[in-house]
Amino acid sequence: MVVAAPRQSYLIWFSQRVGSTMLTQALEDTGIAGRPREWLEDPVGRGLTAKYGVADAVQLRDFLWREAATSIGVMGAKYGMSADLHRDLTELFAGVIPGVVDPDGRKAWAAVFPECKHVFMTRRNKLRLAVSWLRAIRSQEWHRPNRADTVVGEAPPRTSATELIDGYDRDGLEYLLVGANQREADMQDQFDRWGVVPYTVVYEDLVADYEATVRRLLDFLEIPGRADVAIPRPAFDRLADEASEAWYQRFRHSAG
Secondary structure, eight states: OOOOOSSSEEEEEEEEEESHHHHHHHHTTSSSOOOBBBOOTTTTSSSSHHTOOOOOOSHHHHHHHHHOOOOEEEEEEEEEOHHHHHHHHHHHHGSSSSOOTTSSSSHHHHHHHHTTEEEEEEEHHHHHHHHHHHHHHHHHOOOOOOSTTSSSSSOOOOOOOOHTTTTTHHHHHHHHHHHHHHHHHHHHHHOOOOOHOEEEEHHHHHHHHHHHHHHHHHHHHHOOOTGGGGOOOOOOOOOOOOHHHHHHHHHHHHOO
C-alpha cells in the first residue's frame, strides 16, 4: 500500500516540564494540525522499528506518515531531543535515502518530515522547571488530565503535597537544572548546524495566554483552515502545589 507524503510537517523540540503535552494536545484537538505525539520516543530501548512492528526505515516513514498526519496532510511530532537520540534517529532515517551524501543529517530528517517547520519549547524559570520535574519523578504523576479523551494514558493515584514536602532534595534539583540546560544546549547546537531559527513557545506565555499562544503557533505553521478552528480549553490541570512552592523557596534561600 502506497502512503502519500504529508504536504507539510513540523517538529516540536522540548525538554521536560515546558508544557509540551498541553500544547500538543491542543494542536491535536483542532483536528487539522496533525497528531503531534511522542512518536520518536523509545522508552524501552528496542528501537522504533521494533516498537511499531515495521521492517525498516522506509516502513517506519510510512507508518509515521499514516499515523502522525491528519486528512489534510499535516504531520506533527514531539521530539524530546538529546544528542545521543538525535544521532541514532539520524542514522535510522538515513535508511530512507541510501547513498545520499548528507553530512549533517538534514536530508535524512527531511525524507521523513517533508516541508518541516521547527518549534522550540522552553521555560524561563528553570528552577521551577526542575521542581516540577522532581515532583513528577517522586509522585509519578506527570500529567493530570481533566477529561477522558486525552492521549497520555491513565493517571496514577494522586500524591498529596504533605506527602511530598519531606522529599526535598537539593542535589536532585541541581542535577535536573543541569540536565534541562544541557538538553536545550543540545537543541540549540543542532539548530545551528542546520541553520534553523525555530519558532519559540515559552511555557509562561502559554499558561498566561493559552488560546492566543496556540493561535500564533497555528499561524506560524500555516495550517490550512486555522482561522475557523475552535481552540478547546486546556486538557490538563495544574500540578504545582504547596510542596512545589516549598521546594522552590527552600532551594532559593538555602545553601544546601
